[in-house]
Amino acid sequence: MSFVLLAEQVLNGLQLGVMLFLMSAGLTLIFGVMGLINLAHGSLYMIGAFAAASIAGLTGSFILALLAALTGAAIAGGIVEMVVIRRLYRRDHLDQVLATFALILIFSEGTRWVFGSFPLYLDIPTYLQGPVFLPGGIQYPLYRITLILIGLVVAFALWLMIAKTRIGIQIRAGENDREMIAALGIDISKLYTIVFALGASLAGLAGALVGAIQSVEVGMGEPVLILAFVVIVIGGIGSIKGAMVGSILVGLTDTLGGVFLPQILQLFMDISTANNVGSSIASMAIYILMGGVLIWRPTGLYGSRP
Amino acid sequence: MADVVLATYGITKTFGSLVACDDVSINVRAGEIHAIIGPNGAGKSTLISQICGTLIPDQGRVELMGQDITALSGRARALAGLGRTFQISQLAMEDTVLQNVILGGVGATRRQWHFIQPILSHHDLREQAEAVLERVGLIDDRHRQTAILSHGQKRQLEVAIALMLKPKIFIMDEPMAGLGLEGSKQLTMLLDDLRHQAPILLVEHDMDAVFTLADHISVLDYGKVIASDDVDAIRNDPVVRDAYLGKDS
Amino acid sequence: MISERMINIILIGLLVIIPAWAYLADEPFTITLMTRAVIFALAAVGLNLALGVGGFVSFGHAAFFGLGGYVMGVLAWHAQSYTPFLEWPFLIEGTQSMPVIWVIAVILSALLALVIGVVSLKTTGVYFIMITLAFAQMMYYFSISWSAYGGEDGLSIYVRNSFPGLNTLDPIQFYSICFIILMAVLALMARLVKSPYGLALNAARQSPKRVEAVGLDLHQLQLLAFVISGAITGLAGALFADLNRFVSPNMFSWQLSGEFIVFIIIGGVGRLFGPVIGALVFVGLEHFLGEINDYWHIYLGLILLLIVLFSKTGVMGLLVKKEAHHG
Numbered sequence: 001m002s003f004v005l006l007a008e009q010v011l012n013g014l015q016l017g018v019m020l021f022l023m024s025a026g027l028t029l030i031f032g033v034m035g036l037i038n039l040a041h042g043s044l045y046m047i048g049a050f051a052a053a054s055i056a057g058l059t060g061s062f063i064l065a066l067l068a069a070l071t072g073a074a075i076a077g078g079i080v081e082m083v084v085i086r087r088l089y090r091r092d093h094l095d096q097v098l099a100t101f102a103l104i105l106i107f108s109e110g111t112r113w114v115f116g117s118f119p120l121y122l123d124i125p126t127y128l129q130g131p132v133f134l135p136g137g138i139q140y141p142l143y144r145i146t147l148i149l150i151g152l153v154v155a156f157a158l159w160l161m162i163a164k165t166r167i168g169i170q171i172r173a174g175e176n177d178r179e180m181i182a183a184l185g186i187d188i189s190k191l192y193t194i195v196f197a198l199g200a201s202l203a204g205l206a207g208a209l210v211g212a213i214q215s216v217e218v219g220m221g222e223p224v225l226i227l228a229f230v231v232i233v234i235g236g237i238g239s240i241k242g243a244m245v246g247s248i249l250v251g252l253t254d255t256l257g258g259v260f261l262p263q264i265l266q267l268f269m270d271i272s273t274a275n276n277v278g279s280s281i282a283s284m285a286i287y288i289l290m291g292g293v294l295i296w297r298p299t300g301l302y303g304s305r306p
Numbered sequence: 307m308a309d310v311v312l313a314t315y316g317i318t319k320t321f322g323s324l325v326a327c328d329d330v331s332i333n334v335r336a337g338e339i340h341a342i343i344g345p346n347g348a349g350k351s352t353l354i355s356q357i358c359g360t361l362i363p364d365q366g367r368v369e370l371m372g373q374d375i376t377a378l379s380g381r382a383r384a385l386a387g388l389g390r391t392f393q394i395s396q397l398a399m400e401d402t403v404l405q406n407v408i409l410g411g412v413g414a415t416r417r418q419w420h421f422i423q424p425i426l427s428h429h430d431l432r433e434q435a436e437a438v439l440e441r442v443g444l445i446d447d448r449h450r451q452t453a454i455l456s457h458g459q460k461r462q463l464e465v466a467i468a469l470m471l472k473p474k475i476f477i478m479d480e481p482m483a484g485l486g487l488e489g490s491k492q493l494t495m496l497l498d499d500l501r502h503q504a505p506i507l508l509v510e511h512d513m514d515a516v517f518t519l520a521d522h523i524s525v526l527d528y529g530k531v532i533a534s535d536d537v538d539a540i541r542n543d544p545v546v547r548d549a550y551l552g553k554d555s
Numbered sequence: 556m557i558s559e560r561m562i563n564i565i566l567i568g569l570l571v572i573i574p575a576w577a578y579l580a581d582e583p584f585t586i587t588l589m590t591r592a593v594i595f596a597l598a599a600v601g602l603n604l605a606l607g608v609g610g611f612v613s614f615g616h617a618a619f620f621g622l623g624g625y626v627m628g629v630l631a632w633h634a635q636s637y638t639p640f641l642e643w644p645f646l647i648e649g650t651q652s653m654p655v656i657w658v659i660a661v662i663l664s665a666l667l668a669l670v671i672g673v674v675s676l677k678t679t680g681v682y683f684i685m686i687t688l689a690f691a692q693m694m695y696y697f698s699i700s701w702s703a704y705g706g707e708d709g710l711s712i713y714v715r716n717s718f719p720g721l722n723t724l725d726p727i728q729f730y731s732i733c734f735i736i737l738m739a740v741l742a743l744m745a746r747l748v749k750s751p752y753g754l755a756l757n758a759a760r761q762s763p764k765r766v767e768a769v770g771l772d773l774h775q776l777q778l779l780a781f782v783i784s785g786a787i788t789g790l791a792g793a794l795f796a797d798l799n800r801f802v803s804p805n806m807f808s809w810q811l812s813g814e815f816i817v818f819i820i821i822g823g824v825g826r827l828f829g830p831v832i833g834a835l836v837f838v839g840l841e842h843f844l845g846e847i848n849d850y851w852h853i854y855l856g857l858i859l860l861l862i863v864l865f866s867k868t869g870v871m872g873l874l875v876k877k878e879a880h881h882g
Contacts, residue, residue, distance in 0.1 A: 031681065037681045037684060084864070097614060097816070098820055099859075099860055101859070102859035104856070105859070108852070109851075113853070222809060223692075226688055276701070276702060276703065280700045284696070294674055294675075294677060294686065295674060381768075381770045382770075396762045397765060398762050399761055400761055409755065409769055412755055416770075418751055418752055420752060421746070421750045421752050425750060467769065
């Protein structure tokens, strides 16, 4: 286990972590403010990726593609909120789960209908291709470094927005006391649409950014959604800080576990068994982490105590 | 004292800087109705929660028949003999009245792991439940759905479920709350009769009911017991009048 | 309006008459469809105990369905390749006997449900939904990464497993096995919800504080319901793998967990035969809409959305006026 390999894997873990943060920040905000569990968040991720791939195909511009992902997912999110989601705020969680599950079916099959079953590809723009050289002799893809930076910038911007702006104050008021925002004379239904669209645009951005290193296809959103669930269960539902810490923990555990567990097990068993067992256990590592956190703190690291 | 059924010794509970219960010691003796009164926020609910095991006191202890039960969970205390009624009715609203009462019997006889025989063929429980319903005056409503009972009937049902536990003491959190004149009268008669079965620790705002029923009254104010005596003494206590009764009357 | 009992009898009638007709008319495909519906119904009957009666929404029941499937797949694969499952510390051979496979599937699914339940029942509401979903996903990735048993490709079994005295490859005989199991489990469920345990579990959903106040342990009541629930769904998984003679990680997929909930909702939450209606309707839609349009899941999504937004009672609720006893 060389230092370079370790550093590379840590960077991979961070990259996965910040992308998970973009997903889980929206999920946790939507839950914190509106009390809604949204399974269709993965569909918004997919919509972002498809919007980006389509626009990149038409214009060749990566920047325009990202803008398309942000606005496309935000518009889709806004419409869904106004047509379906706002009828669910007062319903129980079972209804929310079912209705958003229905939305997944509609979005996934609708996308398949329009774009076909074959994956689309979104290319990394030439100016972001190739490696960068980091101190310590580490060579790392420029694009992935860019992803980490974008994720961190978005996290910072989100923090600024929630801590310093008017809408941020309203969001925090909404998290603490739903009656209070009504009393403050805030238009709740507008606030809810904005928060939902904001969460959607973050998911869409993540979909587009990841779409350039994976293929863009139907069903790409749900595995990420479930990872984001693991993140916010670990971090505590409703907490942006928890989403950040949880994302990094999950990103690092998943990446490092997959690489190092087989190597560690090789000390005890032969190579092929070690690889087999190691990768199997590594595939469960984040869920074991989640179970551990829950036994220790049933409402997550930063969740409010009942 | 041999006839003390329930006692608290120096119970203290703080939430941040708020002292909700400050060194509260009370005794409930066999055969008596012991009322706890005090203005809103005096710490009555906090005290009840600590006696019933939903809150753990920071200091002090709770004893039932001389046994320290401070460390027991709420359900263990129920099995040890605390029969509780809730301020806000806690009932299986979709079930029938009879099913709710039998549930008390399932808990008391620890029959929750019986899986095959239908509950209504557990004849001993059914007969006991019907006797209890007779006593609280709900026997004719036993097959009705609980949700459609009147508010007063729900309060009676709460008492009926507690009776199934054959408790050593009843803990009643504002049973009269929300009842009309007729309802309170009925429930007052029921409770009056109940004290011969087991003593009652009664938290209540309805002063008429309290002075009709109680043998002993403890007055809480800002988490402290400011007076604890028999009914006449409390009625004439200037400190109590000042803290509480004076504001009402 | 007709009574719920009447509908249940009609449903049992349909489950007998349709396959009987298909058998006489030599339509084995219809029998296979009905078998699929009956197995799905069994899986959802299991889930209904946790979701409908217990009131905790498990979005991870595919974990048990898939485990049951893999019990069948792994044991039968060892049997057909004449390799032992385990040589040390003691010898465990594969088997192609259905009853043995069922027993093992039930036991292992119950154990998995115990482990998942102990962790996830510490929480409620949204946490519970997300955690059960996550654990099922864990099983999914585990099955993909366990390359000894086919990894992503799954395991194919050449010959359907055997049941003493029956030819299980004959569709009508295999259907009969599945039908009888479903009926037996439904009969057990009917007893269970009327028993003292059922009363307590029902009350635990409606008023947790009340249940604790009469001295019952809420956590234990719910944990047992989760274990029984997982075991039944695991048994359905073993049958499903036998129906297809194939098991793959897809049996652990989150979509399947969601579909089990959908069966219950279509039929009516907490109704004994609700999952049966739901599974029949689902398999019917899958078949008929699937013929019209490859993207039939869109219609399923729309129907589901309309049911959730505008009708809370499911098909049973539309047919029966009386409120469900639970749910």
